[in-house]
Amino acid sequence: MEVMPALVADHLRKTYVSGESTVTALADVSFTVAKGDFVALMGPSGCGKSTLLHVCGAMDRASSGRIVLNGQDLATLGDDGLTRVRREQVGFVFQFFNLLPTLTIADNIALPCLLSGMHGATADARARALAERVGIAHRLSHYPQQVSGGEMQRAAIARALVHEPDLLVADEPTGNLDSENGAKVMALLSELNREMRVTVLLATHAADVAAAATRILHMRDGKFEGDRQT
Amino acid sequence: MRLFTQFILRPLAADKMRTATTILGVALGIAVVVAIQLTNASSIRGFETALETVAGKTAVEVVGTGGLDEDTLPSLNWLREYGVASPVIEGNAALVIGDLETLSRRDMEAVRVLGVDILRDMPFRDYQLLDVGQDRDTAVETAAPRGTAPPAPAPVPNVTTQQFLEILTDERSVVISEKLATRRGLVIGSQLRMMFGDRVNSYVIRGLLKNEGPARVLDGNFVLMDIAAAQLAFDRLGRIDRLDVLLTAGADVQGTLAAITARLPPELTAQPPSRRGQQVETMLAAFHANLTALSWIALIVGLFLVYNTVTISVVARRQEIGTLRALGLTRLKVLFLFLGEAAALAVAGIGVGLGLARLLADAAVAMTSATVSTIYIATAAAPPDLDWGHVWLATAMGLPLSLLAAAVPALEASQVQPTAAMRGNDTLDMRVRLRPAMLMAPLTVLALAFGLTQLGPVNGRPLYGYLSAFAIVIGTGLLVPAIMYGLARVSREALRRRLGVEGLLAHANLTSAIPRLSISVAALSVSLSMMVAIAIMIGSFRDTVVYWVGQTLQADLFVGPGIRPTVGQEPTLSPTVIEAVRRHPRVTAIDSFRNVDLVYEGKLTVLGAGTFSVVLDHGAVLFKSPANARDRVREAIGQDGVIISEAFSHKFGKREGDTLTLPTPKGLHGFQVAAVYYDYSNDRGVVIMDAGTFRRYYGDLAPSGLAAFLTPGSDPELVRMEILATLDEGHRAFIFSNWSLREEVLRVFDSTFAITYALELIAIVVAMLGVAGTLLALVLERRRELSLLRLTGANQDQVRKMVIIEAALIGAVSQGIGLVMGFALSMVLIYVINVQSFGWTIQFHMPTWFLIQASIAVVIATAVAGIYPARRAAQLVLSHEE
Numbered sequence A: 001m002e003v004m005p006a007l008v009a010d011h012l013r014k015t016y017v018s019g020e021s022t023v024t025a026l027a028d029v030s031f032t033v034a035k036g037d038f039v040a041l042m043g044p045s046g047c048g049k050s051t052l053l054h055v056c057g058a059m060d061r062a063s064s065g066r067i068v069l070n071g072q073d074l075a076t077l078g079d080d081g082l083t084r085v086r087r088e089q090v091g092f093v094f095q096f097f098n099l100l101p102t103l104t105i106a107d108n109i110a111l112p113c114l115l116s117g118m119h120g121a122t123a124d125a126r127a128r129a130l131a132e133r134v135g136i137a138h139r140l141s142h143y144p145q146q147v148s149g150g151e152m153q154r155a156a157i158a159r160a161l162v163h164e165p166d167l168l169v170a171d172e173p174t175g176n177l178d179s180e181n182g183a184k185v186m187a188l189l190s191e192l193n194r195e196m197r198v199t200v201l202l203a204t205h206a207a208d209v210a211a212a213a214t215r216i217l218h219m220r221d222g223k224f225e226g227d228r229q230t
Numbered sequence B: 001m002r003l004f005t006q007f008i009l010r011p012l013a014a015d016k017m018r019t020a021t022t023i024l025g026v027a028l029g030i031a032v033v034v035a036i037q038l039t040n041a042s043s044i045r046g047f048e049t050a051l052e053t054v055a056g057k058t059a060v061e062v063v064g065t066g067g068l069d070e071d072t073l074p075s076l077n078w079l080r081e082y083g084v085a086s087p088v089i090e091g092n093a094a095l096v097i098g099d100l101e102t103l104s105r106r107d108m109e110a111v112r113v114l115g116v117d118i119l120r121d122m123p124f125r126d127y128q129l130l131d132v133g134q135d136r137d138t139a140v141e142t143a144a145p146r147g148t149a150p151p152a153p154a155p156v157p158n159v160t161t162q163q164f165l166e167i168l169t170d171e172r173s174v175v176i177s178e179k180l181a182t183r184r185g186l187v188i189g190s191q192l193r194m195m196f197g198d199r200v201n202s203y204v205i206r207g208l209l210k211n212e213g214p215a216r217v218l219d220g221n222f223v224l225m226d227i228a229a230a231q232l233a234f235d236r237l238g239r240i241d242r243l244d245v246l247l248t249a250g251a252d253v254q255g256t257l258a259a260i261t262a263r264l265p266p267e268l269t270a271q272p273p274s275r276r277g278q279q280v281e282t283m284l285a286a287f288h289a290n291l292t293a294l295s296w297i298a299l300i301v302g303l304f305l306v307y308n309t310v311t312i313s314v315v316a317r318r319q320e321i322g323t324l325r326a327l328g329l330t331r332l333k334v335l336f337l338f339l340g341e342a343a344a345l346a347v348a349g350i351g352v353g354l355g356l357a358r359l360l361a362d363a364a365v366a367m368t369s370a371t372v373s374t375i376y377i378a379t380a381a382a383p384p385d386l387d388w389g390h391v392w393l394a395t396a397m398g399l400p401l402s403l404l405a406a407a408v409p410a411l412e413a414s415q416v417q418p419t420a421a422m423r424g425n426d427t428l429d430m431r432v433r434l435r436p437a438m439l440m441a442p443l444t445v446l447a448l449a450f451g452l453t454q455l456g457p458v459n460g461r462p463l464y465g466y467l468s469a470f471a472i473v474i475g476t477g478l479l480v481p482a483i484m485y486g487l488a489r490v491s492r493e494a495l496r497r498r499l500g501v502e503g504l505l506a507h508a509n510l511t512s513a514i515p516r517l518s519i520s521v522a523a524l525s526v527s528l529s530m531m532v533a534i535a536i537m538i539g540s541f542r543d544t545v546v547y548w549v550g551q552t553l554q555a556d557l558f559v560g561p562g563i564r565p566t567v568g569q570e571p572t573l574s575p576t577v578i579e580a581v582r583r584h585p586r587v588t589a590i591d592s593f594r595n596v597d598l599v600y601e602g603k604l605t606v607l608g609a610g611t612f613s614v615v616l617d618h619g620a621v622l623f624k625s626p627a628n629a630r631d632r633v634r635e636a637i638g639q640d641g642v643i644i645s646e647a648f649s650h651k652f653g654k655r656e657g658d659t660l661t662l663p664t665p666k667g668l669h670g671f672q673v674a675a676v677y678y679d680y681s682n683d684r685g686v687v688i689m690d691a692g693t694f695r696r697y698y699g700d701l702a703p704s705g706l707a708a709f710l711t712p713g714s715d716p717e718l719v720r721m722e723i724l725a726t727l728d729e730g731h732r733a734f735i736f737s738n739w740s741l742r743e744e745v746l747r748v749f750d751s752t753f754a755i756t757y758a759l760e761l762i763a764i765v766v767a768m769l770g771v772a773g774t775l776l777a778l779v780l781e782r783r784r785e786l787s788l789l790r791l792t793g794a795n796q797d798q799v800r801k802m803v804i805i806e807a808a809l810i811g812a813v814s815q816g817i818g819l820v821m822g823f824a825l826s827m828v829l830i831y832v833i834n835v836q837s838f839g840w841t842i843q844f845h846m847p848t849w850f851l852i853q854a855s856i857a858v859v860i861a862t863a864v865a866g867i868y869p870a871r872r873a874a875q876l877v878l879s880h881e882e
Helices: A049-056 A079-089 A105-115 A122-132 A149-159 A179-196 B001-014 B018-057 B070-081 B162-166 B178-184 B213-222 B227-233 B251-265 B274-316 B318-328 B331-376 B386-415 B418-423 B436-453 B463-511 B514-552 B575-583 B611-617 B629-636 B645-651 B692-697 B716-726 B740-751 B755-782 B783-791 B796-838 B848-865 B867-874
Strands: A007-018 A019-035 A037-044 A066-068 A090-093 A167-171 A198-204 A215-220 A223-229 B059-063 B084-095 B108-116 B172-178 B191-196 B199-209 B222-227 B241-247 B268-271 B555-562 B587-600 B603-609 B623-625 B641-645 B658-662 B667-677 B686-690 B705-710 B734-739
Touching: A007 A049, A019 A066, A019 A223, A037 A049, A037 B241, A049 A066, A049 A167, A049 A198, A049 B178, A049 B641, A079 A090, A079 B796, A105 A122, A105 A149, A105 B463, A105 B867, A122 A149, A122 B783, A149 A167, A149 A179, A167 A179, A179 B084, A179 B645, B001 B018, B001 B331, B018 B274, B018 B331, B018 B386, B018 B755, B059 B251, B070 B084, B070 B241, B084 B227, B108 B191, B108 B213, B108 B227, B162 B199, B172 B178, B178 B199, B178 B213, B178 B575, B199 B213, B199 B222, B213 B222, B222 B227, B222 B740, B222 B848, B241 B251, B251 B268, B251 B603, B251 B686, B274 B318, B274 B331, B274 B755, B318 B331, B331 B386, B436 B796, B463 B514, B463 B796, B514 B740, B514 B755, B514 B796, B514 B848, B555 B575, B555 B716, B555 B740, B575 B587, B575 B705, B575 B716, B587 B611, B587 B658, B587 B692, B603 B611, B603 B645, B603 B692, B611 B629, B611 B705, B623 B629, B629 B641, B641 B645, B645 B686, B658 B716, B667 B686, B686 B692, B716 B734, B734 B740, B755 B783, B755 B796, B755 B848, B755 B867, B796 B848, B796 B867
Parallel strands: A037 A198, A037 A215, A090 A167, A167 A198, B108 B222, B172 B199, B603 B686, B641 B667
Antiparallel strands: A007 A019, A007 A066, A215 A223, B059 B241, B059 B268, B084 B108, B084 B191, B084 B241, B172 B222, B191 B199, B555 B705, B555 B734, B587 B603, B587 B705, B623 B667, B641 B686, B658 B667
């Protein structure tokens, strides 16, 4: 029996109109990611890796081409449909952590569950369990501004996984951390990828970060330059 | 300037909704303040215009309490040494328009009737008789083509006194203004029915006056008759209202006034006609001061919109400010840029506000003229036109206050760091810790507010009362952050449980924005607190009046003339009507009462006559002091004793046992105060003496009203109908049953306070605009977080719901604070400002149901105000890079 891929990108194009000029961020990109893969997108700034992450994570739409997540063509979905996909199937980790400053770490982690209508106590229990798993249980009642960068990123990872998504999208997750904390975060992501069988799509320009992935896709000027298993 | 245009004016023009809302907010505030100024001026002006119009060239008038006895006139012949004197009867009558059988007060139109001795009066006033025939030179002689419409009338040149005399030949002849004739389709020879007190008289129009001189009074509602006819009509036989004096050319008015005063007997006063206007102005001062204070609330709330808009400007363009700072713009210039924005908004708001003021003033005059006419004076004035004074007032208030309102966000803008702004992560940590300083300052101000309530009035004005109210507003406003912080701590779980994740997010957002929100919440709280305070005050006042009416309106029937009494105008009942009431077999007792204007210590008050024995037997007065007031009043019958109203007692510092020296036609005389009674019908102050005492000193004046007590088991309505049936065509009394008079009292009461609710409504609408603006500012400030929330899986409905919950919470917190602040303000209004302004004791009453309804309405209204910001929040572009 053929296993359904987690993610299929088919001739994706993405262009932005800026004034009188048109910028091509993605130029005919196609690839497939198997479930449970840990894929790193590598390339210099402006190569289109963040745009590709956004399109794969249902945050943005491609100008043309198809993107299929767990068998569902995202191009056919409206705003509500994309929101549902993000809420149920995708988790995000960003360079600047992007925790909501007005919520405690506990509430930040529980937020995706709460937004999808999960009972408060259940969401809290899940948040607590994941916080323990990522090592920030002692910071649950703190606000993001009161914890370190490494802790913030751990909280962001917990938030990204609390609703048990199929796809974890991470955009330069170590870009704002020192090397020690960066290495810890990457180790954590690798562990969680194996433990939870969550597919990870990670964008980075650093080779040591990409080394944690099982597959590396090299990008330049909106196109793939190379695709290798590690 | 170029930078200002590009950086401030263009964005203002681009964001039309926000700019228009702010300008409208400022405009409404300015408009309300200026409109109230215009309204206040109009009620005074209406009276003064009427006064000046009728006074003509009169320089000095001689007046006395209850008028002058004709017999005293020969003793005043020495006035000729100073000029010429003309006796005058002046009063209001009602032009009867509808059918006599079904006559109500609505079918009548007020007219000013002037009765003069035309021989003497011609030099005083500008009478221009109009030609009504074909031959203008013989107009007066041929001026009676009965029943024919007049061709275009023209003034009769050089009309002689003799000609005038001929057309005012008898007591049924009148001359009316051309304007009134045209409006009512009347011509020379037409019949004119007028009601004087309870008497309907028919007159024949003998001439028309051009709309000049006295004919302009009350917009042309003017009737001229011979003085003897006027005495008959007003039932003032043997009396005149005043003696107008026209001084010899070149005479020194002040010197002559002093000389005349020195020679007059003590019961008579010589004064310029404008004196009556000043007395009315003083009388209305408290009413006007309260309206003015109320109007400022709308302005303050409007200025809070300026704060909001400039805040939004600063928040939305932090990065641009950072760039400008990085490029070398100084902090001071950044400050001026945003102050300039406030000034631009203020100038536009002032311009629109001045235009709106006139419209609002017309509406306000329509609402307050009923109060002023019913309670104080008869007026028919439109608001005065706007002049440069009003432009100056609006600018002097609007501009500096707008700059002050914009100072906080403008300073914040000037503090933006170039580097931090460029990175886009320099938003302040808004979480607040409760510090002692957050409590110390407001509690000190609130303590000061309490202290101020203990101080007395300044020149009869509740100055410290107003300051206390202001201190309550400031103190509570300063307390808002602490209150919000406290509420935030205790409400988190409840909101999350009740309202789900949106409730949790709304709580988190509001908590983190307490410093930003405090000003909005304080402004909304202030306007809501005024609504609460006024509702409590009016509710209390109304309840007190209902109780007072229940205690004092004991008679079964109240008989009054068809015309309402006003200052200087006391319509009376004729003996025919009094006899018709007295003769009815069911009537067991009658209390007749009569009021005259009394100038006491330079202030206009009322002197009334009542039948003390009837009042005591039937309990128609609620005494305040002393405890044994009823015994003291009974002892006062026949002993020159008087009772005084609470307002009089308060205004002049008189109590039982004190002696009042009152002017009487027989000279100054001392009357001992037997008791003080509650009276909510009049804030001028009333002195009442027994009918016998009044007769002894002021003569036998016709009563202005009767209270009739019936035998037990009588049907008042039946008795009322039977009395009315005995009256002939020429007499029309208004007889109220006990129940219908109570209804009438409350109807007048409610119309009196309609304006206060209207002003409050404007303030609340402006505050709602403010809430929408604040939320919009927060949405723009949080657009990164909102974007993130959407990434995390929040759909548009959830974002909308979150913002609307925030709006409703702002409304609920503001209303909660408003209720507490309003309660405190109502205490000051009831126990300080009201007592010092009007001298009334009001029993406290909480209009609970109204306040519950109002609170729900406020929360719903603020939630509605949140819809637009909620839509903006839900539409934010999804990007975590924002």
